Amino acid sequence: MTARVQHFELNGQRIECDAHPSKLVVDYLREDAGLTGTNIGCGEGVCGTCSILVDNCSARSCLLLLGQIEETSVLTIEGLAGHTLGPVIQDAFSRHFAAQCGYCTPAMLLIALEYLLDGTIENHADKTVIRDRLASVMCRCTGYQPIIDAIHDVAKSLALGPASQKLRTTP
């Protein structure tokens, strides 16, 4: 066993943990941290249901080891509401009925946040770009359209362009 203490930030809180660095992040979140909002679908990197944000970039937490998030800032669905854009995205999803069974929804909300924070995108309100980005997570229910509409709505209301770089803040 590798004796090692991991340090990272989880939903804005500094964490020191002694779980094994080869433990999967999804298992750490659900078993050790009690954050069961991160769902598991395929467990092998295909469906994206387990997505979290690591330094504002999405990652499959079922293909990520605890040792690999050392000194990073991790955001799970439980931390979304504390982010500047979190409530805005949640509200848009709710108004557009962008969830049915809800299994993909935690991941979809985080992918939406990553997208809206991505300063390399010229026009965040472009529905083709939004659709392409949502390929990261499989949704078996909605057909994606209401999710696209919700994100489009947020992008339009915030008039997001390349300037969205300025929104890159830690929650």
Next chain:
Amino acid sequence: MSFVPQLLAEFPEDGTTMKRPDFSAPTSLLELKHEYSKSPEGTMLIAGGQSLLPALFKGRSMPDKLIDIGRVAELRRLEFGSGNVFLGAGLTFTQILASKGATVLPGLVAALGYVGNCTIRNRATVGGSLAWADPRAELSLLLLVLDAVVVTERREFALADLYGEAGQNNLAPGEIIVGVRVNGCDAKKCEFLELMPRASAGRAVIGVAVCCDQLGSLRIAVSGLWKPQICASVVGCDLGAESLAESWLTDHCEAAAKLADIAFGWAYRRRAAAVLMTRAIESVRR
């Protein structure tokens, strides 16, 4: 307790059937070399983990130790200058796509854009992709036609020599890819095409890369037909694009073991390769 049985099975808590691998994350190339050389046989490098971890889960065997290369700054060198490009092994596809120089390497933005999805590109690295030797990988296909040179901590060699006949990588035990270099990019035109855009998880069915130098010589590579990706040059040929594509494919049809694909039959893939190759040749000759 984890919901998914295979996650439990892979790293069993009781340690009787399979021990969790030890883990280290060196912060310099020197430290990485030192760590890796201690026991190259029982140790595996992990970069993004997007190919290695699923394979470890399925194979039900674990190395004694995983060394994460993600904190080694020397492996994240990115240089785009005067027609020469160096891509560090530890760079993720997203980091490369976000860099100002990404367009200097012809075909790079198109090729990487086909890889998985944004979340996969956030973690997948240059070194991991090349070492994994996936016969459908986009990056190696492009770099093969661009005559890229692989730089390891001990030698430099043509990318084509990284791959064996069965599609495995030819790295020596303990060898580390530091990066990949392409020279003379400004004198090359390149087209990268795939059969269709894919959502989320699907892998490429057929990929084609064609590169044209200033003298009009072509290098053509195809993925999705044979086990290793096949790349070969065509010098001084005045055949039309369609005839050239057909003769190139015929010449190489017997060359290597066919790649199995349960969803797309051989005849369909070969036809698709001919069409894409024709379009790519026309594009670089224009």
